[in-house]
Amino acid sequence: MNIIMLGAPGAGKGTISGKLNEKYGLPHISTGDIFRNNISKGTELGKLAKSYIDSGALVPDEVVINMMIDKLSSDECKNGYILDGFPRTIAQAEGLDEALLKSNSKIDFAIVVDADDDKIVERLSGRRVCSKCGETYHIVSLKPQKEGVCDKCGAELIQRKDDTEAVIKDRLNTYHEQTYPLIDYYTKKGIVHTVNGFDDLNVTLKNIEEFIK
Ligand code: AMP
Numbered sequence: 001m002n003i004i005m006l007g008a009p010g011a012g013k014g015t016i017s018g019k020l021n022e023k024y025g026l027p028h029i030s031t032g033d034i035f036r037n038n039i040s041k042g043t044e045l046g047k048l049a050k051s052y053i054d055s056g057a058l059v060p061d062e063v064v065i066n067m068m069i070d071k072l073s074s075d076e077c078k079n080g081y082i083l084d085g086f087p088r089t090i091a092q093a094e095g096l097d098e099a100l101l102k103s104n105s106k107i108d109f110a111i112v113v114d115a116d117d118d119k120i121v122e123r124l125s126g127r128r129v130c131s132k133c134g135e136t137y138h139i140v141s142l143k144p145q146k147e148g149v150c151d152k153c154g155a156e157l158i159q160r161k162d163d164t165e166a167v168i169k170d171r172l173n174t175y176h177e178q179t180y181p182l183i184d185y186y187t188k189k190g191i192v193h194t195v196n197g198f199d200d201l202n203v204t205l206k207n208i209e210e211f212i213k
Helices: 013-024 031-041 044-055 061-072 090-102 117-125 165-179 181-187 201-212
Strands: 002-007 028-030 081-084 109-114 127-130 136-138 192-196
Touching: 002 013, 002 181, 013 028, 013 081, 013 109, 013 201, 028 031, 028 061, 031 044, 031 061, 031 081, 044 061, 044 165, 061 090, 090 181, 109 181, 109 201, 117 127, 117 165, 165 181, 181 192, 192 201
Parallel strands: 002 081, 002 109, 028 081, 109 192
Antiparallel strands: 127 136
């Protein structure tokens, strides 16, 4: 089963993907995480991606498409996957479709995680992430037991550089201009199901499970 998660940054795609990964055992592939990993390791890909990410812009399509085609043909993805953050443009969706066609595969479900921009700004600007394991927290609604320290692994919590208010607004603009049209693209394929990114997580998961059944 191949699933893609669509929705604005901060809508909740990552959290829901993590839960779907636990439920279905499919790998959760987050392009943002792949880039951040490469940045922290100082790879060529990381060096290339950094300036785009820091400014809230998208990494160029050809870079992302090639990276993801490689990833999806790896052993890890042979039984399916949950794509979180890819595709993000029509060109990426078309590139993905082309590659899937060649391998006689397809996207089965596109889950749209809907959320209002103002709520997203509040959520993302208060978000803190573990510098080691990536676990996420919020300064008001999801505090760690000890301030600034990850409950899971004890590492330091940090604010992502692109989670500052000015960059969040740029990321939302990028989303509305370049990614939002994908909802129509996948609606025409008849595989879209929409959930609310601010609903109770367990209710949302039940809702998605019912749809997938
Ligand atoms: P995310 O963690 O999904 O919010 O992604 C963080 C940043 O990584 C984005 O703001 C983009 O700069 C970059 N990025 C992630 N996925 C893509 C993609 N599919 N295409 C282009 N850039 C991406």
